[in-house]
Amino acid sequence: MGTQASFIQTPPGLDNQFESDWLLQAWLDAELPEALLHAERPLLKEIGARAGGEWYALQQADRLNEPRLTQWSPWGERIDRIELTPLWLKAKDWAAEYGLVAAGYDKDLAEYARTIQFARAWLFIPSTDFYGCPLAMTDGAARVLHDAGNRALAERALPHLLARSGDAFWTSGQWMTETIGGSDVSRSQTVARRDDHGQWRLHGRKWFTSAATSEMALTLARPEGNPGGSRGLALFYVEPHDADGRLQQIEIQRLKDKLGTRKLPTAELWLDGTPAEPVAELERGVAAIAPVLNLTRTWNAITACSLMRRGLALAESYAGLREAFGRRLIELPLHRRTLALLEADFAAASAATWAMIRELGRVEHAHPQAQAKLQRLLTPVIKLGTARDAIAVTSEVLECFGGAGYIEDTGLPQLLRDVQVLSIWEGTTNVLALDLLRVIETDGLAPWQDAMQARIAGWSGPEMSLLAEIARTALAQTAADFESAAATAQANARALALNVYRVTALVELCDLGARGLKRGQSQAARVLDVARRYARLRFRLEPVDADEQEPGL
């Protein structure tokens, strides 16, 4: 009786996740030729509708399901079968049908292929429980096989990796980490040996293998007799199952019991003579697998930003529904400011990520040297920065729901647990910061400085002058920090990399606004409002308490 009389809170909801995403639209509008955007828009609208509707509902219904490993048949046979969750089974079809990997290789889309691919992925990822992880590795494997010059392997696997139907589509794993090291794989213990028939076979233990049901994998092993260290490792191609669906001399020892990403089966594998094919030469495997890392880091950044967007979309919906002290949360100045500052971090992270994706598209399409150097520098930096922002923003998002944010069946805690992985896999913060130092040792900071300066030089009008001044000062300061920290660069690498990230994020967000202004784009003023907020929040060059009205969220 009592419960019937008590207040029931209307839950937050999602609308069409493309139509309500003004920032994504501003980006696509700035980036894509009009005809291409016109042709793409219906598909994005369709994915956006499903992501905010049917898929989101399925995701909530699927909340308690997890992948299951069955190691033994009732009759004692070792079978090691993984059953996936219902949403994951469907996600494979959707991913193939929407070309979430294939679009990135579509020659008709020229330098825009990556922008289009990742716009679709942006909408898909938050409603599909980290299915983006196998897609990221699949994308990386496709790149490697596309470029490696091993015709037999390319002909065998590429049609599957780039397939647009669920039945034909394969995903790929990436088995690098061993018990002895993930950041440093140079001491990997897996050995490759030829059998009497000349077939290479792998022997060793792979300690973290995500998407363990994938149809193929790229992995590292040391051909017998090769020297130690990373130079002696070679890159191998593996099909874990034979034509009858039986594992090929692989034991799945267990599934990891993880903090988050629990729908993603991450397994420990024992390779006991697993047949494998070398992808290229029989050494320098770490260099050969680098293109995979380049792409998985790009996917990581898109995942970080799209999950921030999901959290904020829910928090904004809730702020319009929940009341406290006689007003809706959205009307309370401090709550509104809280959301506005989270939005600033999210928008700047997104602008930086999209800029990296634009460079990737250009590099793959035309191979210009300057862009290749810029993209090489941006990838570790943007992966590192967006992962950290996603964790901080998502933690705040949960607080925006008060107690409800801490309660499992709202689906919100899962968001926080999931984003925590983004700064660990595909290179931890420290490892990526050191990667930036390596890039700078080879190419210097100039490719980045020049690109940022060129963007700022293109801004005009009174709306841009203060932002240009802030960006120039921050850029000069970052370069000076590198010089003054030269002797202690390794110890300071994290701070240096985060500075590069923040400046890139500011410049790219401002640039999006500036380009929009020039073209009379309707979202430009809003983009620049957020950019000003980001400048105040992260560069503190204006008073934080400026008496301003926060614009619409």
Ligand SMILES: Cc1cc2nc3c(=O)[nH]c(=O)nc-3n(C[C@H](O)[C@H](O)[C@H](O)COP(=O)(O)OP(=O)(O)OC[C@H]3O[C@@H](n4cnc5c(N)ncnc54)[C@H](O)[C@@H]3O)c2cc1C
């Ligand atoms: C959910 C999940 C799924 C995963 N899936 C896969 C997969 O599919 N395939 C795969 O190969 N791996 C996978 N991994 C493994 C992941 O890539 C590694 O855990 C990661 O690379 C770190 O390696 P590690 O665990 O050995 O940590 P370590 O390398 O031991 O690092 C420990 C700490 O030392 C720091 N550190 C290391 N080197 C340096 C240095 N030079 N300077 C300063 N600090 C340093 C790191 O930043 C970290 O904080 C997965 C991990 C998780 C959590």
